[in-house]
Amino acid sequence: MKVSRGRGSYMWIVGLGWIVAAMAAVPAAAQEPPPVRIAVIEAMSGPFANTGEAIMRNLRFAVARVNARGGVKLADGRHRLELVPLDSKNQVDEALLLLRSVADQSIRIVMQGNSSAVAAGLIDGVNRHNQRNPGQRIVFLNYSAVDPALTNEKCSPWHFRFDASSDMRLAALTEVLKRDAAVRKAYLINQDYSFGHQVAQSARAMLRAKRPDVQIVADEFHPIGKVKDFAPYAAKIVASGADTVITGNWGNDLTLLVKAAREAGVKGSFYTFYGNALGAPAALADAGVGKVRAVAEWHYNAGEPDMDRAYDDYRKMFPRPSDDYLNARMLHMTDMLAAALEQAGAVDAAAVARRLSGMRWTAEGADLWMRPDDHQAIKPLYVFTMQKAGQGAVRRDVEGSGYGFETTLKVPAADLALPTTCKMAKLPD
Missing domain, CATH: 3.40.50.2300 (Response regulator)
Structure with missing residues (x-):
């Protein structure tokens, strides 16, 4: 698996046993570096709760894979990734209140996707926050809000869309x-x-x-x-x-x-x-x-061997038929974030954004370019x-x-x- 920005390659292999071990692991020592926290602002209740639950399963699996290989290596050591789910109830105002809470908790990475209206509000909110708080900037990773306006008239250097636009x-x-x-x-x-x-x-x-x-x-x-x-x-x-x-x-x-x-x-x-x-x-x-x-970008019978293996691992972690909903872009997004964090060497939104902009990702059937002109994934x-x-x-x-x-x-x-x-x-x- 490779990420290229004119420098080397980013390789990793993961198995189900490692994933299970990572999910069960308890920090071995008090001096372990703190986790890299990722806020997920999503509808966890209301009429679209099932979509929020599906998103969290995908992200839990994606994060477990990164943690199974030791997390991300920053300048001060290896850090696990940790998800912080926050219920927006699919409401823009609620999402903006949660964004304020994210900033107060010193979380520097936000993910969201199941509403383009919420995503548009978050882009504006992140822009305002970053302008007013240059020492506490936030980067916003969008996995499924697909209104083209988000990477056209509302485009932002802090926002990256990993899904295809509508x-x-x-x-x-x-x-x-x-x-x-x-x-x-x-x-x-x-x-x-x-x-x-x-x-x-x-x-x-x-x-x-x-x-x-x-x-x-x-x-x-x-x-x-x-x-x-x-x-x-x-x-x-x-x-x-x-x-x-x-x-x-x-x-x-x-x-x-x-x-x-x-x-x-x-x-x-x-x-x-x-x-x-x-x-x-x-x-x-x-x-x-x-x-x-x-x-x-993928489906279960697409014939991509690496994604087939990832799907099998996902189903072992989430075996219930009702939980059967894996999105390849969730894995690609999380792995690209991990690569950007390692290249930046710190949880710094501007440094991470610079690494993501223009990044190319070829892993598990992906052929993805994060176009720097608008931060739209081209695939x-x-x-x-x-x-x-x-x-x-x-x-x-x-x-x-x-x-x-x-x-x-x-x-x-x-x-x-x-x-x-x-x-x-x-x-x-």
């Missing part, structure tokens, strides 16, 4: 859609906030460019995290005659939507960002076979389609559902390096 995800999805002759009428349905509106806007633009013959029969928004019964929306999809649904919905807003669609008899395809987990495949069952597509994306487990290349199912995904198309990073309008501020010395 425009990048749609660019990959529409490469498959443009080849899909069955698509004639598309129904757009998204959550009613900044991210959902950006998905709808970009979907319209990309359909015009790639499939001008496709009729958009509806462009609908619904309240985020508040709809308990999507049956009325599913009925409208049926009535519209749409053969394709395009949605950026996530969490329960996606699971409940696809469940209602199945019950209403929606026969068309779903082009989704996140239709591969958190109950969506089980909710669709046979109705989703060959019709539900999702997009990510290939897989588009994959739901199938019954055991068919063709579908060796692994999702969440014990009996349904998995097979690769439809792998889109090269070069095709997803979309232009940016970011005017990146210079990091302070």
Whole structure:
């Protein structure tokens, strides 16, 4: 595994036994260097609690792997990584109060992702804090808030996005859609906030460019995290005659939507960002076979041997079917942070940010470049389609559902390096 910035390489090997030992370890001596604390500001309660819990499992696994190899080597010795989970309840105001608490606790690294609105608020909050407190700066690592604005007009030298933007995800999805002759009428349905509106806007633009013959029969928004019964929306999809649904919905807003669609008899395809987990495949069952597509940097049947081994270790740590949701980007992000900390030699936000900016990471199937122009991760994306487990290349199912995904198309990073309008501020010395 290698990280390159024109200097050497960063190699490591990890096994399940080391991970278990690291999680069980107790500091052997009082003089052990203090841990490097990482605040995770995320929805741990409310309608999106399941997504927050999934994030924490991913990060616990990723951090355990780093600690299993001895943590990070800084100038004063080796330090373990330690997660500090904080419940934002998916509210911007709550997240900003937690950010103040993070600063008061002298935590220098913040992670968040499950809301672009919260991420935008945190970018502003981190910028203000760092300007006012140059000796206590914070760096913000974003694993899944994908509104393009975050690396365009709101870009910040302190913010790094490790997920693909919604425009990048749609660019990959529409490469498959443009080849899909069955698509004639598309129904757009998204959550009613900044991210959902950006998905709808970009979907319209990309359909015009790639499939001008496709009729958009509806462009609908619904309240985020508040709809308990999507049956009325599913009925409208049926009535519209749409053969394709395009949605950026996530969490329960996606699971409940696809469940209602199945019950209403929606026969068309779903082009989704996140239709591969958190109950969506089980909710669709046979109705989703060959019709539900999702997009990510990796999936369980992508055929990446190193990620296959990582997945097996993750499942040994979290064996329950409901816990089966591993994201490759969580591992890559945590390992890149560890590399940046070691190169910086200290938990210094500006030094870490300088190392992350422009970093290239090639490990466990990754081919990731943290573009310095906007701090957007540039990487290939897989588009994959739901199938019954055991068919063709579908060796692994999702969440014990009996349904998995097979690769439809792998889109090269070069095709997803979309232009940016970011005017990146210079990091302070």
